[in-house]
Amino acid sequence: MKVLVINWRDIFHPEAGGAEIHIHELLKRKPNNWQVDFVSATFPGCQPREETPWYTIYRLPNNFLFNFTFQWWWLTQGKKASYDLVIDDISKIPIATPLFIKKVPIVAIMHHIHGRSLYTILPWPLATYVYLMERYMLRAYTNTPLFAVSPSTAAELNELYDFHKLSLAYNGISIRAISFEEKLRYRDKNPLIVYVGRLKSYKRVDHFIQMAANVLKDTPSAQFVIAGQGEELQRLKNLSRDLGCEKSITFAGFISEEEKNDLLKRAWLMVLPSEKEGWGIVVIEANAMATPVVAYDIAGLRDSILNNKTGILSPIQTPQSLTEQVLHLLHNPQTWNTLSQTAIEWAKRFHWDEMAHNFYSRITAMLEEYHGTSA
Numbered sequence: 001m002k003v004l005v006i007n008w009r010d011i012f013h014p015e016a017g018g019a020e021i022h023i024h025e026l027l028k029r030k031p032n033n034w035q036v037d038f039v040s041a042t043f044p045g046c047q048p049r050e051e052t053p054w055y056t057i058y059r060l061p062n063n064f065l066f067n068f069t070f071q072w073w074w075l076t077q078g079k080k081a082s083y084d085l086v087i088d089d090i091s092k093i094p095i096a097t098p099l100f101i102k103k104v105p106i107v108a109i110m111h112h113i114h115g116r117s118l119y120t121i122l123p124w125p126l127a128t129y130v131y132l133m134e135r136y137m138l139r140a141y142t143n144t145p146l147f148a149v150s151p152s153t154a155a156e157l158n159e160l161y162d163f164h165k166l167s168l169a170y171n172g173i174s175i176r177a178i179s180f181e182e183k184l185r186y187r188d189k190n191p192l193i194v195y196v197g198r199l200k201s202y203k204r205v206d207h208f209i210q211m212a213a214n215v216l217k218d219t220p221s222a223q224f225v226i227a228g229q230g231e232e233l234q235r236l237k238n239l240s241r242d243l244g245c246e247k248s249i250t251f252a253g254f255i256s257e258e259e260k261n262d263l264l265k266r267a268w269l270m271v272l273p274s275e276k277e278g279w280g281i282v283v284i285e286a287n288a289m290a291t292p293v294v295a296y297d298i299a300g301l302r303d304s305i306l307n308n309k310t311g312i313l314s315p316i317q318t319p320q321s322l323t324e325q326v327l328h329l330l331h332n333p334q335t336w337n338t339l340s341q342t343a344i345e346w347a348k349r350f351h352w353d354e355m356a357h358n359f360y361s362r363i364t365a366m367l368e369e370y371h372g373t374s375a
Contacts, residue, residue: 002083002084003037005086009040013043018277019109036056040058041063067093067094067137075100085363086101093130105370107145108146108147112278113157176288177287177288190223195208208273211326215330225263227259228253269330277298278300279304280295280305283304
């Protein structure tokens with residue numbers, strides 16, 4: 001079966017995130033009879049065509065106009081390729097494939113709605129453009145089988161339009177969950193609190209640094225690691241210096257999967273002050289390493305974090321509130337123990353093998369319905 005997958009970014013893009021990991025892990029577990037072409041946008045230094053063991057990537061210019069260049073590619077080349085299925089992995093501006101891809105079944109995946117959070121990331125004219133395009137173009141998918149990666153994303157979608165074929169396709173993890181006994185052996189002697197993710201303004205890593213400065217006043221032995229890269233790096237380093245906590249904060253930059261797992265295994269807590277998340281794969285990865293997560297009570301994270309069971313969700317989105325939650329866990333070891341043990345069991349429910357099995361089972365059912373209806 002010949003399958004076309006579309007995403008603005010592929011797994012090799014320097015800014016690839018949860019959406020790209022999600023589709024990459026699913027495609028690593030694709031049915032044996034699938035031949036997959038993956039179409040994405042170019043980025044500096046990339047090749048126009050790249051082979052992986054699971055699919056072939058074709059990159060179109062350019063990153064900012066991909067929604068237009070893809071439509072032109074489809075009308076001039078793609079529709080001649082006789083695809084049996086199109087998977088529209090929606091990231092950034094929806095491409096609205098149901099408007100121009102005809103006579104081929106389409107399945108879409110939605111990770112999260114950016115909404116007004118765009119104004120914290122982009123200049124307001126560009127943010128307004130993306131905001132309006134997102135809202136308008138999503139209308140094209142109301143009668144298309146659409147997967148949301150979390151109940152929060154599904155709820156946000158239904159607030160916009162009546163999506164008739166909406167279901168869930170959760171993110172997963174590939175790592176084995178450790179035991180609580182292993183955690184106690186690996187956990188650092190002094191409190192280690194970490195952030196893992198991109199250094200973007202909407203991630204609000206500045207809240208993490210302000211929290212760190214507050215925690216150090218109570219627990220001077222605490223250490224903090226910020227793992228990730230992005231345009232906020234220098235501003236965050238300057239903030240840590242201005243707050244006098246730079247000696248206790250390590251900026252680790254990009255880290256490998258092995259390094260990430262080791263960091264999460266050693267950590268006492270992970271803190272995520274994000275403004276917006278689709279799900280938060282790193283939450284489940286932390287839980288698999290028996291590490292509870294402290295975060296704000298926002299869409300996506302309220303699905304991946306079980307409040308007061310695998311972590312703590314703060315209803316107040318301030319660094320002071322994060323500080324209070326972190327100190328509560330540092331000063332109450334029995335509560336931390338309970339959260340850590342429950343986090344392990346929660347993480348065991350999410351493995352890419354199981355997530356992929358569920359995804360492809362539903363794809364098969366959708367294709368059978370499509371061809372049955374078309375007959």
